[in-house]
Amino acid sequence: MARYAITALGSAGDVYPFLAIGRALQARGHEVVMYASAYFEERIENAGLTFGGGTSKEEFERLLHDPRLWHPTQAFGFVMEHGMVPHLEWLFESMRAEARRGDTVLVASTLDFASRIVRDLEPVKLATLHLAPVALRSHKVLPRLGTRKAPPLPGFLKSGLWWLVDRAFDPHFVPAINRVRAQHGLEPIARPMHGWWHSPDLVLGLFPDWFAGVPSDWPPQLELTGFVRYDSRTALDDPELEAWLEAGDPPILFTAGSANVQGHDLFAGAVEACRRLDARGLLVTLDPASVPANLPDTILHRSYVPFGAVLPHTAALVAHGGIGTCAQGLAAGVPHLVVSMAHDQFDNAGHLEALGVGKQLTRKRFTGARAAAALETLLSSPDVARACLQNKERMVEGTEAAVDALERLARK
Secondary structure (H helix, E strand, O other), rough: OOOEEEEOOOOOHHHHHHHHHHHHHHOOEEEEEEEOOHHHHHHHOOOOEEEEEEHHHHHHHHHHHHHHHHHHHHHHHHHHHHHHHHHHHHHHHHHHHHHOOEEEEEEEOOOOHHHHHHHOOOOEEEEEEEEHHOEEEEOOOOOOOOOOOOOOOOOHHHHHHHHHHHHHHHHHOHHHHHHHHHHOOOOOOOOOOOOOOOOOOEEEEEHHHHOOOOOOOOOOOEOOOOOOOOOOOOOOOOHHHHHHHHHOOEEEEOOOOOOOOHHHHHHHHEEEEEHHOOOOOOEOOHHHHHHHOOOOOOOEEEEOOOOOHHHHOOOEEEEEOHHHHHHHHHHHHOOEEEEOOOOOHHHHHHHHHHHHOOEEEOOOOHHHHHHHHHHHHHHOOHHHHHHHHHHHHHHOOOOHHHHHHHHHHHHH
């Protein structure tokens, strides 16, 4: 049996798939330790896994309240500079200690550059796991970085666009990476997102090939597993919510994401959209300050619901476009309205649109009136209903495939 050291950097949507993989590895008899923010320590331990350490809960919450976290152009640089860089050396030392045990496989999430540095320094096996297609750069198919699809471009222009992306974002984190590398006798790297951030041993895409296609210039060591979905509980365990769901038409579920505590405008628009559609609405947010006061009986708020249990009982999903939420909506067979803000959300929404199951509005353009109009189109379309059913039927849980791949890596 092997030991797996998993780093899960980010919000609940980033951490939960790694919890599912960690639990499955442990069920097969392996030892698993997970490194993440202390914000998730209790959830990791409740899942039966060992918590290895990470950023403090207070620091995690401070980042959540910074408006730059959801800025369409500043968000990635902000996350790298203020979320990753301050803890790079600590995580490097932790992963180096894991590597030096001799029996450990490192399992790194997208933003874990520390484990990738360790892989250049120590004889350790490393798997890089990406939750969304946007992390896998292609010169043949450009991702959606806004609401519009990139026009056809010759190869040299696509390469030039990637050069501009790196020129904009690299200053936020590459100097820190190269400082750590220099301290340990490693040569500096340039443009790490151009390929270096993928482990040469194994790269897993935790999504299916039909979601985004597979460009021919994606890494040859890449395996796609299918979506890895996880809820911290599988049953509702909420009699009031169960009774409310049964008391009327299927509601529209609205969420701004587990990490968003700046969603008041979205939830105010949600109430207005439901009024215009004469529909019921379920507002899901951890931030009570984002919820409008004096909700009508047709609108219910919950801080958390297990999407796997609730979404099959809804009419539609209005969400931020996080990949985990997209996967849950596809599995439930409901149409999506994506209110894209930053990060991978524009690209994920583009894939949903291409599959025929969704539409997107930017956060800036989101209003109750526009949301109602988009939802009316989605809910009245036979083509959308057909596409939702087709994609629901081809959903296959990817956890076991991911664990199979990690076990093969350990045996090499």
